[in-house]
Amino acid sequence: MTIDWSWIGDHTDDLTTLTLSHLQAALSAVLLGLLISLPLAVVAHRIRPLRGVLLGLSNVLFTIPSIAVFVLLLPVSGLTRTTTVVGLTIYTLVVLLRNTVEGLDSVPAKTKEAAKAMGTRPLRTLLTVELPLALPVIMAGVRIATVMSISLVSVATYIGDGGLGQLFTDGFQRNFPTPVIVGVVLTLLLALVADSLLVAVQYVLTPWKRRRA
């Protein structure tokens, strides 16, 4: 299996477009997933009976093959970017919801009581005490969700989207390995860069973790 380097040189514009479109799909899904899972996690954290239901439901969603999720969305949103993003969002929910609930659980009860004793209202406690303290665990979830989404975008190639995944279909149909190899390498690089950036973001957002070291 040899790489046709001239093909890569001839297709740099296409590769850039596909990479950007790939990234856009993955990041939209993670952002949307965060917007949905944060309030749900707070509910699951506060109301115990709902916790099992929500986490169990998200686990079941995880077992449905991604290709089926994309296809099942077709009658609702058609052959569009929306289908890709919504499908990916469903997958991010599993990781984001579980980690956010675990993060909130990990905040010591004493800390919350102290905030309460100082007269801090529940919403304020949540925003200024609980969420910041839960941040490391939540960020771990965001990192997993991001890397997972970047890898999963390719599956949407079956419904005509899929960013770099289109290189896989192309290579498969023409029996030509170069685009497939390039697609795999670019996907891995994209995941690596995104993950490193998230580590940097976490470092900036949790200054109290640094002072201790």
Add this chain to the structure above:
Amino acid sequence: MYELFKNLGDWLVSGEQWTGPDGIGHRLAEHLQYSLLATLVATAIALPLGLLIGHTGRGAFLAINLVSFGRALPTVGLVVLVFLASGLSMWPVYVALVALAVPSIVTNTYAGMTAVDPDVKDAARGQGMRWHQVLFQVELPLALPLIMTGLRLALIQVVATATIAAYVSFGGLGRYVFDGLAQRDLVQVLGGAVLVALVAVVLDLALSGVQRVLFRHRPA
């Protein structure tokens, strides 16, 4: 929507759908074969590796980075790549499924091993236990819950992803998803997806049952 679910129900329970080489019974058996064999091979590779890394404390860097690499690896790309390299065989499917399962088993085994209290290990060594006794009689039983979590996670992922076998013209429940997709037959796609999800949930419950039995014998 109601019509769709009614048709889905009819599809799932109709007798002819369950028999023959294209029947659900046969596809189900194929799907189970791909998933279980891949998970078994992955366990045979990943479990010793995770135990070794956790026991010796060496190669932790490998264990931690392997999992993000595994998560980032696009399975479709891997399948196509191995397919182009090896031709029409089951290799691409098994390689991709094993590659998918190994990281979560290694890291969970490693995490379980490092979570064992060092004092407990010291006490075992102080009693004159050899390294393999410490590993198999102390560390392994204590690490078991996290190891089992890793196995269950890997199995769910493998079952869901074994769908991809149909993409390179093999069987399994993915057949319904891809054939349905090609024929614009939503009921078939939905049926395939539901069956895959059911298999994953049932296998996960079975493994958690095994886990419970294993724990009953664990000395408190």
